[in-house]
Amino acid sequence: MMSESDELVIVTGMSGAGKTVAMQSFEDLGYFCVDNMPPELLPKFWELIKETGKIHKVALVIDLRARNFYDEINEVLSELKHNLRIDIRILFLDASNEELVARYKETRRSHPLSRDSRPLDGIRRERELLSGIKTQAQLVVDTSKLSPRQLREEIFHSFQTDEGQYPFHIDVMSFGFKYGLPIDADIVMDVRFLPNPYYIPELRNKTGLDQEVYNYVMDSDKTTEFVNHFEALLQTVIPGYIKEGKTNVVIAIGCTGGQHRSVALAQRTGEFLKKDYHVSITHRDVNRRKETVNRS
Structure with missing residues (x-):
């Protein structure tokens, strides 16, 4: 289980794999949650958080809306770990191509990388772009066969701070x-x-x-x-x-x-x-x- 030290969780992964449910789960666990912050602001953001003295756990969603993140990830994480001494964990949410296509068809939304083409084309391109950060993730969760409730349980189990304590x-x-x-x-x-x-x-x-x-x-x-x-x-x-x-x-x-x-x-x-x-x-x-x- 996680300690009470300063902690940053980066939630990323395939579009449609469950990042919204993940962020709601982290909120229930008491994390301060931020959606889609530009990566270059992360070090300054953390300094401001520390000045308050009240926030020790932050969950941050990074997705294709901040595409430059994937070019800067190594540099940003290195600065946060070594200069600011933050415990960083990356949660990568994945799902099969077939399941992601089905979810996009069900919601009638376009994939962010395939506005003018097939959803599958965008999914394949996104998977290629995310291959690097996926290898750095401490936890990879395949949500292909998980319900929202099961994904919440997985996050609660992996990130709850006190042994046996459920956020209820x-x-x-x-x-x-x-x-x-x-x-x-x-x-x-x-x-x-x-x-x-x-x-x-x-x-x-x-x-x-x-x-x-x-x-x-x-x-x-x-x-x-x-x-x-x-x-x-x-x-x-x-x-x-x-x-x-x-x-x-x-x-x-x-x-x-x-x-x-x-x-x-x-x-x-x-x-x-x-x-x-x-x-x-x-x-x-x-x-x-x-x-x-x-x-x-």
Whole structure:
């Protein structure tokens, strides 16, 4: 696995072989991504990056839009490695001629080197131009038979920084149905069937973040049964999301006003998931009633 030292990944290869998917994958891995920077600007660009002191991993796409790159590659890489002491890796994405032709026909796009001729002519010419940089690549991935998800998995496996860490994050949020559904939720759970602390005078002005309210919600037999089923469901579906290549899942738990039941359940669910995943817990409407009262 890669260390936390300064790192530059150059993503290149055949047009249509998956560079867009690759860059999206590097973004999910926390890389600062740049598409098609002129090669002569690379040393100065890296100096500016280092001045910030905040960016240590950069992924840079180089393709036929910067054709002079292939003439300058050796000189540029030599300067970056020896003068600026950067850990450089080249990822070369390839695919068979047949598969690339099929992809261009499917998207109805022209190959950048065959605007006025057959796609295959441009593909052959590009393959010849890229032969030199391909031999320098630390990793060559043939995407002929890979789905976008499989390519992402290959990149995650090869470039993730921490052993066993997958770039996957879960957001657990509470909300109130009276204020509308969260538009970015992947899973929405309605807990309005549970006992409502709002009708207990001493609990009404508290929230699910207060221990008394949390205990009231959790001590219900209905809540115990629900939690057991819901946690078992999450243990089934979340690995499926990961297998399909998702990097983020939003679990929204709602009650009427987003003050009591949903807050308590979001806390419980988030703590349960933290045992296996990177989780953040937010409460969208927990202060909404207080804000309404203050305005009035």
